[in-house]
Amino acid sequence: MAVVVPFESRSPATIDRLNDLVAADMERVNTTILSRTGSQVAMIPEVANHLISSGGKRLRPILTLAMARLTGYSGGGHVKLAAAVEFMHTATLLHDDVVDESEMRRGKLAARMLWGNEASVLVGDFLLGQAFKMMVEVASLKALEILSSAAAVIAEGEVMQLGAAKNTATTEDDYLAVIRAKTAELFAAACEVGPALAARPKDEQSACRSFGMNLGIAFQLVDDALDYGGTAAKLTLPVVLAFRRGGESERAFWRRTLEEGEATDADLEHAISLMTRHRALEDTVKRARHYGAIATDALALFPASPMKEALEETVEFCICRSN
């Protein structure tokens, strides 16, 4: 299903330039990922690689590499930290699928459908353990602090979402608090560890963190707009907007579908008509654009460079992307 959202950009932004700039490092990250999913317990690499090799954009580890380069880091620790960030993300996806009882993930059957909830929970735990092992090997207490705090905040955000998912009383601010924690915090941490490793001044670390945080919020909001077919049954910003802008009978509809947690085809059609009437999808992308602008400005203190331009284009890509 496709949704027509009015984009203001001229030619479609991509992350090709960013990918090119970190390609050599990313090769090392991929090798690390492959070797660290290894285990004499055969099910572990099977489950882990089912998801890891399913064609995700690897945006988070790419950001770790990019920020390390942008801030002039010359060591090798960013490779393990980037792999650790991707493992944290993968562990979260495995656990999310169990929590949401998802059947699909990235166009493939979710791991839990093939190996069961047990394997998804435990392989997620294994990847988290491996992530921490890699961080410890890098031996930067500052990076450890950033990523271990992120792990706790992300889980906190996921629990917060449990409470918000069926609750139409959730305000836009409440919802933002959820996505800051569950999604944007890892983007922020992924961006902050590079300058932390490079021992750059606090203002550069904060700038990179702010870039990641705001990009992460924008990324999640666009996800919500793209996944509008799924939003009829769970609370996302388009639903928050449509609910608040709607009349009493519309609100009753949203309460019912969120309560039931799944939508029939007719419900979905009605949900889309309400979101269209109230411009909920367009305005969600507009909100994303606002956070994207903050992300771009966070980088303003860095001098012009191909990496800075590629990161600016990445913001545009995250807002204009169609998948």
Next chain:
Amino acid sequence: MAVVVPFESRSPATIDRLNDLVAADMERVNTTILSRTGSQVAMIPEVANHLISSGGKRLRPILTLAMARLTGYSGGGHVKLAAAVEFMHTATLLHDDVVDESEMRRGKLAARMLWGNEASVLVGDFLLGQAFKMMVEVASLKALEILSSAAAVIAEGEVMQLGAAKNTATTEDDYLAVIRAKTAELFAAACEVGPALAARPKDEQSACRSFGMNLGIAFQLVDDALDYGGTAAKLTLPVVLAFRRGGESERAFWRRTLEEGEATDADLEHAISLMTRHRALEDTVKRARHYGAIATDALALFPASPMKEALEETVEFCICRSN
């Protein structure tokens, strides 16, 4: 249900002396645990404290405190590490309940029965994140290395167990590999971080680790013997022994009940009669006694002290305990 196992000790061993010796430190651990389960997300302390305050023995954090004292550590880092060890253990229990679809834990309804699988998975993740945060605060890379490795090994052991749980081809050696990883590794790590913090020589660190590893194996084997009512439906050492010592029709029985994953009352009665006939429970406790002896000898290089005696009595307690 109680099982009569012939114990060789004179008077019942307890962990009272060990508890007394670490009481002041343990008070600080309990305060830390309470404050670190705090969150503005109300469900987190609710779920965490349901399990944490359900009357576990807190053996693992007690061992961390005891080993730090035994090896002359005089700083304060052992308190946070002990709390981190208990959080890692609690996270494992929350995830185990989801994996095993358990209804009860420590005589209370399992958290997942009250708050759902979602909350058990995510609050477990939160506690793991908090555990790592506390470890990072202590800022000992050696302790971080020990505990992050343990986290990965534990998860690996749990996945190994998924494969072994219904498989009667599992040998005693295979089974030992599972419980070393899923249970004994955390005991070993809990014991090793104290001397690591105290920067004691390698032989003392290894001795403490060996004590914990072997005590952990003994502890789990006794658990298996005590939980013989549950063993009819899952593979534990008593089942491994009874299966191997039995005839073909007995083996067919074990294959069927393990395959089904749950036992009727009649199955349970039959399982107990087979375990009794083959002395499977007594011999499981005998095996535990063997590992207990190794644990005790691991401490031999330390001079006599009240702490050393209390730790020796703890070995006896773990073997003779009835719950």
